[in-house]
Amino acid sequence: MREYLQEIGALTMRWVRRLSREKFSMVFTLVQPMLFWLIFFGSLFQRAADAQVVQAPNYISFLAAGVVVMTVLNNGLAGGVDLLFDKENGFLERLLSTPIHRTSVVLSRFLFVMAITCLQILVILGVAVLFGVRPATGLSGVAVILLIGMLFGVGLTAISMAIAFSVKSHGDFFSVLGFLSLPLIFLSSALVPLSAMPAWMSVLARFNPMTWAIDAIRPLILSGWTEALPRLGMVVVIMTVFDACCLYGSARAFRRTIG
Amino acid sequence: MGRAVAIEASGLGKVYDGATAVDGLSFQVFAGEIFGLLGPNGAGKSTTLRILITLLRPDAGHATVLGHDVVREADQVRHLIGYVPQERAIDRFLTGREHLLLLGDLYHLPKSETRKRIAEILRLVDLEEKADRLARTYSGGMKRKLDLACGLLPNPKILFLDEPTLGLDVQSRLRIWDYVRRLRDRGITIVMTTNYLDEADRLCDRLAIIDGGRIKALGSPSELKAGLGGDIISLAVGAPETARIDRLASELKGLSFVRAVNTKQNGLDIQVESPEKALPVVLEAANRAACRLDLIDYHRPRLDDVFMALTGHAIREEFPKNSDE
Numbered sequence: 001m002r003e004y005l006q007e008i009g010a011l012t013m014r015w016v017r018r019l020s021r022e023k024f025s026m027v028f029t030l031v032q033p034m035l036f037w038l039i040f041f042g043s044l045f046q047r048a049a050d051a052q053v054v055q056a057p058n059y060i061s062f063l064a065a066g067v068v069v070m071t072v073l074n075n076g077l078a079g080g081v082d083l084l085f086d087k088e089n090g091f092l093e094r095l096l097s098t099p100i101h102r103t104s105v106v107l108s109r110f111l112f113v114m115a116i117t118c119l120q121i122l123v124i125l126g127v128a129v130l131f132g133v134r135p136a137t138g139l140s141g142v143a144v145i146l147l148i149g150m151l152f153g154v155g156l157t158a159i160s161m162a163i164a165f166s167v168k169s170h171g172d173f174f175s176v177l178g179f180l181s182l183p184l185i186f187l188s189s190a191l192v193p194l195s196a197m198p199a200w201m202s203v204l205a206r207f208n209p210m211t212w213a214i215d216a217i218r219p220l221i222l223s224g225w226t227e228a229l230p231r232l233g234m235v236v237v238i239m240t241v242f243d244a245c246c247l248y249g250s251a252r253a254f255r256r257t258i259g
Numbered sequence: 260m261g262r263a264v265a266i267e268a269s270g271l272g273k274v275y276d277g278a279t280a281v282d283g284l285s286f287q288v289f290a291g292e293i294f295g296l297l298g299p300n301g302a303g304k305s306t307t308l309r310i311l312i313t314l315l316r317p318d319a320g321h322a323t324v325l326g327h328d329v330v331r332e333a334d335q336v337r338h339l340i341g342y343v344p345q346e347r348a349i350d351r352f353l354t355g356r357e358h359l360l361l362l363g364d365l366y367h368l369p370k371s372e373t374r375k376r377i378a379e380i381l382r383l384v385d386l387e388e389k390a391d392r393l394a395r396t397y398s399g400g401m402k403r404k405l406d407l408a409c410g411l412l413p414n415p416k417i418l419f420l421d422e423p424t425l426g427l428d429v430q431s432r433l434r435i436w437d438y439v440r441r442l443r444d445r446g447i448t449i450v451m452t453t454n455y456l457d458e459a460d461r462l463c464d465r466l467a468i469i470d471g472g473r474i475k476a477l478g479s480p481s482e483l484k485a486g487l488g489g490d491i492i493s494l495a496v497g498a499p500e501t502a503r504i505d506r507l508a509s510e511l512k513g514l515s516f517v518r519a520v521n522t523k524q525n526g527l528d529i530q531v532e533s534p535e536k537a538l539p540v541v542l543e544a545a546n547r548a549a550c551r552l553d554l555i556d557y558h559r560p561r562l563d564d565v566f567m568a569l570t571g572h573a574i575r576e577e578f579p580k581n582s583d584e
Binding site: 003006007009010011013014017018021022089090091093094095096097098099100 | 309312313314334337338340342344345346347348349350352353357360361362364365366367393409413
């Protein structure tokens with residue numbers, strides 16, 4: 001057990017070190033493009049979006065939950081790419097030729113992606129406060145938001161790793177990623193509530209786990225615990241199933257690559 | 260010879276997507292030697308190496324490293340070996356020292372032990388000054404040294420090198436050869452792949468020549484060359500005469516002291532028993548066939564002749580480009 005922790009600690013520190021070496025990328029990781037959605041998209045639609053329809057005092061406060069989950073989505077789906085680079089340049093082989101537990105490499109990546117995602121969610125919620133959006137459930141609500149984010153993020157990172165282990169090159173990886181992420185965002189309750197969608201879109205959106213994460217986080221920000229609790233129960237069930245499927249798929253892809 | 264066996268491979272086979280990469284390889288590596296797997300790209304050398312270092316499972320056969328099965332006792336094997344991959348498997352955003360510290364943790368060494376080993380290894384590969392610079396500032400040769408240092412960190416009994424000098428400039432190559440010899444002299448067994456004939460000839464104590472996933476010959480470079488028997492006369496024929504090469508070849512094949520004739524694009528390699536008798540006869544035959552000769556070369560058998568004789572083709576079609584990053 002001590003050996004396992006030593007491995008995971010060292011491998012996780014490697015990701016942290018890499019990030020700290022790329023100063024630019026570190027700044028852009030924290031002040032990420034998702035903020036622009038919140039600030040610009042939120043402000044743009046302030047008047048275009050009907051408060052009656054979105055059921056929120058203003059559009060930015062409605063959008064906040066969506067942007068939080070979009071961040072989780074982007075981080076999660078991109079989370080596997082560094083393992084792909086490691087696979088491409090042989091670093092992964094070097095790591096696997098050492099007597100480490102086979103899961104350590106993957107686990108270190110999960111830990112790192114989750115930590116970064118939490119930081120980013122905090123930045124987004126912080127910026128939202130500047131626009132007058134205060135989570136109705138306070139700090140404990142924020143903690144629950146982080147937990148939901150991580151619950152969703154684990155599955156997404158697992159998908160990303162499965163793609164990373166299956167594709168031939170990182171060009172392929174980014175094509176698959178680009179293809180996945182926009183439909184997932186539009187076919188969710190991130191920008192518009194399900195009730196305001198065309199029927200066919202709302203049907204599809206109900207199958208999108210992102211919708212469930214957003215619909216659990218939104219009342220934590222907008223209304224309060226009484227409205228949030230039943231949705232929290234739902235999201236835990238759905239995410240557990242989602243994560244289980246993703247982890248199973250990525251474990252298979254991992255085993256196929258590593259043999 | 261009664262030497263201690265470090266690696267025993269028997270009947271190794273591996274199939275990728277229906278194509279056979281390795282086809283029934285059996286060989287032994289003795290403790291304390293430099294053992295080379297020589298062959299062209301795609302011959303199955305790297306696949307064999309990956310099986311031995313537990314990164315690939317063989318589809319057939321089995322192998323033991325220092326008595327441990329590479330599949331069932333993979334973890335024990337990993338503790339005993341060091342690996343230097345073919346690609347510069349280096350993280351550009353870490354310093355040289357950070358690479359080694361990371362590996363120290365992956366081999367579960369206490370920090371103090373890791374530090375001690377790092378100091379020693381950096382001195383050995385001559386990388387002390389640059390150890391705290393980011394790896395992206397390293398030259399190709401320095402990256403290779405760092406690779407080697409990483410392979411040495413676990414204090415391995417056996418060090419595996421995959422194409423250790425691929426794409427290096429001449430000085431760096433000679434330096435790597437020198438390190439490899441020094442490591443052997445310290446008692447480390449070395450297993451390496453290469454597609455450089457001169458490297459195999461000058462560095463390896465014993466070789467397995469591999470082509471198409473099979474072992475074509477096994478032995479020391481001098482044994483392999485002696486096994487060929489006789490010397491080599493190479494003829495290069497002028498461009499308009501190339502049509503006559505086949506005629507000349509068939510004429511030479513009938514001669515008693517000619518052992519074998521290999522036809523090349525613009526000439527012939529003739530393996531002969533006694534060159535002093537053969538040379539005038541060969542020239543005469545060329546004359547009779549009205550072949551104008553551009554070049555005549557006579558030499559003791561080299562490893563490329565051995566390779567040619569065993570596989571029927573050259574190890575590389577063209578001369579390797581010396582790419583340096």
